[in-house]
Amino acid sequence: MMRFSTLIRHPADWMTGAQAEHGAVLTSRIRLARNLRGHSFPGWAKRDERTETLAVLRPAVEELSAMKDAFSRELGDLTPVQKQVLVERHLISREHAARGEGSAAVIERRQSFSIMINEEDHLRMQAIRPGLRLTEAFDSLSALDSELEKKVEYAFDPTLGYLTTCPTNLGTGLRASAMLHLPGLVLSDQIGPVLQAVAKIGLAVRGLYGEGTESLGNLYQMSNQSTLGESEETIITRLERVIAQVAGHEQNAREKLMEDDPHMVADKIGRAYGVLRHAHLIDSKEALNHLSLLRLGGNLGFFPADTVNLCDTLLMDIQQAHLQLHAGMKLSPDHRDSIRAEIMRSRLQSLDTPDKRIANNEETDRFPEGDNPQNE
DSSP: OOOHHHHHHSOOHHHHTTTSOSSSEEEEEEEEEEOBTTSOOTTTOOHHHHHHHHHHHHHHHHTSGGGTTOEEEEGGGSOHHHHHHHHHTTSSOHHHHTOOTTOEEEEOTTSSEEEEESSSSSEEEEEEEESSOHHHHHHHHHHHHHHHHTTSOBOEETTTEEOOSSGGGTBTOEEEEEEEEOHHHHHTTOHHHHHHHHHHTTEEEEBTTBTTOOOOTTEEEEEEOOOSSSOHHHHHHHHHHHHHHHHHHHHHHHHHHHHHOHHHHHHHHHHHHHHHHHOSOOOHHHHHHHHHHHHHHHHHTSSOTTHHHHHHHHHHHTSHHHHHHHHTSOOOHHHHHHHHHHHHHHHTTTOOOOOHHHHTTOOOSSSOTTOOGGGO
């Protein structure tokens, strides 16, 4: 089985933007909720019942073809920092991290799949892919789900579908979501109407770490709320269509900003660059907001395109638990802010100042032919 240190040393492609299209959609995630027939749901189960369920599920999950040489650990065997690192990497939930005996996480080597055992449901399985690839993520997780269903018996009702702890997951047990980066809509004050329109058609909008968290760094998580009475394909097709529309609005907002007020955009990107390159103390909220503008600069051509990948990696590496893991000790808030700033200065050392020719609408060699958004 994979060690924790090995898992952390090799971040997934979807964490670093390595295979993303570098547009507004960072990642696509599919999550399935499942429970075992004849076993009390985790919230009602006694300790020995949770342990018994874990003993049934963990070997079955580890034997899945996709989970060969996976990371597999009971949560009680992980330190609080290790659990929080997995939360920051979106591999387990905050609720799961709070659990101990009777709960476990099994994570595929490339971190494209992760399975939480005894979270709110007996199984919370997820697949994550870079960019807008919800159908691809669903197909891969559906295959894993079908393989597991041959090994264990799920709690399923012919009329209601898959039985889950929370009624909002009843039916398909499906939660599909995408993480979007929407600085153009925020800067142009269009984000409110867009999010209201999304909510009106029944989609949920959440912050960086899901339900109950705020949007940081202009990052928004959009997901389906309905799971009952529709097929998985219908839910995913509708969500993909809406996500693509929101991404289109974001692209239009960026182009309009560059047409109407390019020097304002250049000023914000330049200020973010200056702070991140030279700050010696920076908290996570300020860092994420500046990184968002730096990422926008990479998208618009103020910086080389690979700046986007660098920003995506930094979004994860400057989180609180990652900093403590990096330092190898517990850190005070000031010490965290100091190390965060030091990492930023070091990683951005070779990044040249923003290309002012972009704001002046002058020709540059930053874009491959036909890829400059100003020319579309």
